[in-house]
Amino acid sequence: MNSPSAHPNNYPYRNEPTWSKSEKVIARRAFDAALGRELHEVTQKAKQMANEIQQSSDLWDLEHYLTQRRKEIDRKYDYRYSRLTDVFGRLLYESRLKEQELRGLDDDKLKSIRSIAKFLAEEAA
Amino acid sequence: MNSPSAHPNNYPYRNEPTWSKSEKVIARRAFDAALGRELHEVTQKAKQMANEIQQSSDLWDLEHYLTQRRKEIDRKYDYRYSRLTDVFGRLLYESRLKEQELRGLDDDKLKSIRSIAKFLAEEAA
Numbered sequence: 001m002n003s004p005s006a007h008p009n010n011y012p013y014r015n016e017p018t019w020s021k022s023e024k025v026i027a028r029r030a031f032d033a034a035l036g037r038e039l040h041e042v043t044q045k046a047k048q049m050a051n052e053i054q055q056s057s058d059l060w061d062l063e064h065y066l067t068q069r070r071k072e073i074d075r076k077y078d079y080r081y082s083r084l085t086d087v088f089g090r091l092l093y094e095s096r097l098k099e100q101e102l103r104g105l106d107d108d109k110l111k112s113i114r115s116i117a118k119f120l121a122e123e124a125a
Numbered sequence: 126m127n128s129p130s131a132h133p134n135n136y137p138y139r140n141e142p143t144w145s146k147s148e149k150v151i152a153r154r155a156f157d158a159a160l161g162r163e164l165h166e167v168t169q170k171a172k173q174m175a176n177e178i179q180q181s182s183d184l185w186d187l188e189h190y191l192t193q194r195r196k197e198i199d200r201k202y203d204y205r206y207s208r209l210t211d212v213f214g215r216l217l218y219e220s221r222l223k224e225q226e227l228r229g230l231d232d233d234k235l236k237s238i239r240s241i242a243k244f245l246a247e248e249a250a
């Protein structure tokens with residue numbers, strides 16, 4: 001029979017890599033570390049903006065800053081395994097993650113992540 | 126001819142009081158003073174909340190607080206002469222304005238303002 005296999009390459013979805021148990025541990029740690037650093041950055045900036053409020057427009061600038069950053073963070077930190085190489089590619093491009101934090105992921109994943117980081121850098125150039 | 130006058134009682138709209146030049150000066154000063162105090166209060170609270178941020182939920186609590194207060198202030202401080210007795214009534218009820226700051230407005234306006242403040246107090250009781 002020539003009917004295509006439901007799992008032609010053992011992946012549950014086409015082109016979606018599987019994540020081993022040890023890779024999941026690495027991924028979760030790297031993801032949480034980057035998110036923690038970004039939240040720390042927003043916190044420091046918010047404290048600074050709050051301290052420097054002089055007039056009502058500064059107050060609403062702070063609100064606007066927080067709203068924008070919350071939306072951006074919600075969009076960016078998407079911990080679905082189907083999205084994770086894209087997420088890490090972006091975090092690498094934004095220097096929110098060091099490549100060494102991803103050490104232990106398989107080579108194909110690291111290649112994809114680097115490709116995405118490179119693509120984003122070229123797009124922004 | 127019995128057709129109704131366009132201005133039956135010299136008011137541009139039914140039941141809408143006119144504001145003399147001197148009343149407008151008093152109204153503007155009282156309005157700006159109350160708004161300034163409320164913005165100062167929000168600023169102090171925002172600075173305090175920012176200083177006390179420990180975790181990301183505190184950050185988004187600050188954003189939420191600012192959004193709510195901005196909307197509330199936008200809704201409350203409506204400087205249209207057709208709305209101003211209601212606005213002052215609410216500010217009086219909220220103790221954001223002292224009655225003496227309205228001294229110089231005519232008695233009918235002061236009565237309306239007091240009535241609204243009393244109504245709101247009874248509603249909240």
